[in-house]
Amino acid sequence: xxxxxxxxxxxxxxxxxxxxxxxxxxxxxxxxxxxxxxxxxxxxxxxxxxxxxxxxxxxxxxxxxxxxxxxxxxxxxxxxxxxxxxxxxxxxxxxxxxxxxxxxxxxxxxxxxxxxxxxxxxxxxxxxxxxxxxxxxxxxxxxxxxxxxxxxxxxxxxxxxxxxxxxxxxxxxxxxxxxxxxxxxxxxxxxxxxxxxxxxxxxxxxxxxxxxxxxxxxxxxxxxxxxxxxxxxxxxxxxxxxxxxxxxxxxxxxxxxxxxxxxxxxxxxxxxxxxxxxxxxxxxxxxxxxxxxx
Numbered sequence: 001x002x003x004x005x006x007x008x009x010x011x012x013x014x015x016x017x018x019x020x021x022x023x024x025x026x027x028x029x030x031x032x033x034x035x036x037x038x039x040x041x042x043x044x045x046x047x048x049x050x051x052x053x054x055x056x057x058x059x060x061x062x063x064x065x066x067x068x069x070x071x072x073x074x075x076x077x078x079x080x081x082x083x084x085x086x087x088x089x090x091x092x093x094x095x096x097x098x099x100x101x102x103x104x105x106x107x108x109x110x111x112x113x114x115x116x117x118x119x120x121x122x123x124x125x126x127x128x129x130x131x132x133x134x135x136x137x138x139x140x141x142x143x144x145x146x147x148x149x150x151x152x153x154x155x156x157x158x159x160x161x162x163x164x165x166x167x168x169x170x171x172x173x174x175x176x177x178x179x180x181x182x183x184x185x186x187x188x189x190x191x192x193x194x195x196x197x198x199x200x201x202x203x204x205x206x207x208x209x210x211x212x213x214x215x216x217x218x219x220x221x222x223x224x225x226x227x228x229x230x231x232x233x234x235x236x237x238x239x240x241x242x243x244x245x246x247x248x249x250x251x252x253x254x255x256x257x258x259x260x261x262x263x264x265x266x267x268x269x270x271x272x273x274x275x276x277x278x279x280x281x282x283x284x285x286x287x288x289x290x291x292x293x294x
Contacts, residue, residue, distance in 0.1 A: 001042045003075055006068045008035035013065055016054045090119030091278040096132040096144030097124060099223060104145050105289045113285040120278060128221045130196025136268055143269040148198025157268040160290045164241040165263055167256040170233040174254035186212040189235035191226055192219045199238045202261050
């Protein structure tokens with residue numbers, strides 16, 4: 001059953017004449033007749049009696065008329081409310097990025113959001129995953145991207161995608177690490193991630209299982225900084241495979257193929273704000289860009 005069929009049903013009921021109903025609806029009489037016939041087949045009941053004087057409603061038609069009016073009014077209210085929200089929804093949101101904007105598809109996000117909700121204004125900040133979680137909790141951030149597990153009970157999140165983490169080394173060390181084992185890597189200097197970074201937990205847990213304690217030359221929490229330090233032959237580090245493969249193709253670093261780790265990329269926000277109209281719009285935008293199921 002379609003809304004246009006109900007609209008035709010109500011119009012014919014009011015005009016009691018197919019020609020007048022067609023003129024009022026700016027369509028043809030055969031189209032009006034087809035709508036009525038389709039609706040009668042759908043409900044399995046005769047709605048009109050065709051008489052020389054025009055269209056007379058059957059008792060079934062009379063019984064269903066008010067329901068039809070209410071449905072059309074509800075549909076109109078729904079569309080008007082949606083238009084009102086779309087045109088008038090406004091607010092300021094600060095979103096934390098834990099990686100580069102291309103990787104997080106932020107260009108696509110804003111390209112989708114702006115035409116839909118021009119009244120929402122955004123501020124973007126760069127940070128690491130652990131800090132983003134804490135800043136959302138303290139409401140310094142409204143939402144943000146983070147890797148790894150959600151460690152804040154007040155947060156809800158969208159799981160966007162699962163990625164791999166690899167161990168990278170300076171390109172000059174390629175031969176040295178090519179056939180290396182974990183024990184060999186542990187004798188080399190490392191660039192450590194800070195405790196709030198999920199990469200820190202990934203490496204710490206693996207080293208603890210192996211009983212290894214490599215020397216850490218420096219601690220850094222930004223991907224660009226870590227990559228630069230690796231390229232500068234400061235030490236080994238963990239990087240997202242997505243970024244590491246690109247850098248390897250350029251000859252900037254080498255990837256140890258001995259082991260990879262998986263990690264989830266998520267978009268987090270406070271549970272208490274999930275039904276907030278502005279946050280719902282943002283969630284809709286992120287879901288669209290990451291092709292999440294409805």
